[in-house]
Amino acid sequence: MPSEEELARIATPATVRRAPRYGAFLRAGALLGAVVGLVLALVLGPAGAGAGTDVGVLPFLDGRNTVVALATLTGVVVGLLVGALLALRADRRSTRGRR
Secondary structure, eight states, X not given: OOOHHHHXXXXXXXXXXXXXXXXXXXXXXXXXXXXXXXXXXXXXSOTTOSOOOOOSSSTTSSTHHHXXXXXXXXXXXXXXXXXXXXXXXXXXXXXXXXX
């Protein structure tokens, strides 16, 4: 078993890098974007677009439902992008003093 002096002589200092978890940032961004898109679609959507003629491939996607679905999907995409940018920024900040 090596002595304390020998360990101190041969040991090399190490640092632990605390990198962000990208998946958590992306999930949080997508969820927040979906909620914001849904709320905006419900609040700002067209008032008279309730009943449609039920034509098309997906009859439930006409009128107000289309607006809600597209706004929610847009919110998810924007939220993913914002989450990815925040994760990249957090990753940059974690390596700032190590260069």
